[in-house]
Amino acid sequence: MNKLIYTFILFTGFITRAVAQFNDSTHYHASYLSSGSINKTKDGTAYLLNNGLKFNVKKKSISLNFTNSWVYGRQRGSLTNNDFSTALDFNLYQTPKFYYWGLANYNTSYSLKINNQLLTGFGLAYSILDSKNAYLNLSNGVLYDKSDLFLTPGTRDIYHTFRNSFRLAFRFNIKELVVLESSSFVQNSFDYGSDYIIRSNSSLSFKINPWLALTTALSYNRQNRTNSENLLLTYGLTLEKYF
Template structure:
């Protein structure tokens, strides 16, 4: 199969998903400041692009470790500006992929962001992700465990568990790759305002990796609708990075994250985006 056609179709799919997020119909806001029982509905607010989202690094599961070994990457980015507006922002991401024998993999990712503007806390995002996998040829079977906190989205605690399967649509000797996977998840989200939501979800994930010499482009896109109300309750996440290898272990990386939740608490943004530039360190096989 022609890799150019695969890449073109892949980017069209990702673009269509992002456009759909912007065109999603708005819902009527409601009061979310009081404690509420478990429910499948929650207030929605208008989208905004003035805050950063927290997602796992796009390096997550990029490296397919052969045999027994581990691949580890780390990235750290910091910003400080003063003048009319004082802003402090720090983000760090860490990923690892541990291989046991020929078929078992243990990918993990951790992402933390912290930001203040004029002395007021805005970003304090934490996300940990673990996806043990069994690989047989181009087919993978997954289990998934995720924990998350988000000041931007007023999430005090989000716990997600699930299972899934994925298939490599394209893979070559240069590690260029296009993969598609499908998960079934159960989400438990406790918001800072006291609202509790417990939602079963489907999750379709598209993974892309392209390389040419020292330049590597990676992308992960997720579409996660509720199994109870897939029309109005869904999430879109995407993270992509462009890296230029400076040495064997060090690369200059520009990363962009996009996070949209059709249901969010009042006075919190449904849409969060972030662009960072920094160095990524990697080691292992």
């Protein structure tokens, strides 16, 4: 808990002024989410920590997004989650609503039985809504998946496949006070019908001021090849700055 407090002080020390969104003079956005849950009973203690760091750069015809997440949890002394994901993607805009995208994503996850996983690919996206207070986007493309998985504790599965990747993303800002956002993927293998990945991350934030919000985050992940999934509900703080 001390680490969370120190991180909060560090970020609040850096953030002195915020801008509501990208505009002609605002090209950068940074945000940090720290949330978690603790349950202590006479039978033991369970806790879960969810940390996310994002950095975005947006110009007229291109944007670059760098995201990192780490989930760590224990229950009654046993490890339940040690899941890390980092992704770098870019968008090349042909029109304000239509763009090409490219992605490189690395994952390792104790709860999903992923030792190593590298996803790279590209595709197309279209924004049905794209305004200050409403964003709704659909995208689709092809990913190359090179994975090292644990089918059982003693059985490794090292393989590669191509996947179709479909995403639905939205963000709604209600009177600059409440922000609801979500990004969900379905990634099916072209080679194996039962091999699919589902990822969904949603959050509901209540703004305290332009750079600080109380946030509830819901995350669902399924790696069907390893027959594993997790559902995480946490609450905490989001710090962000446009500059």
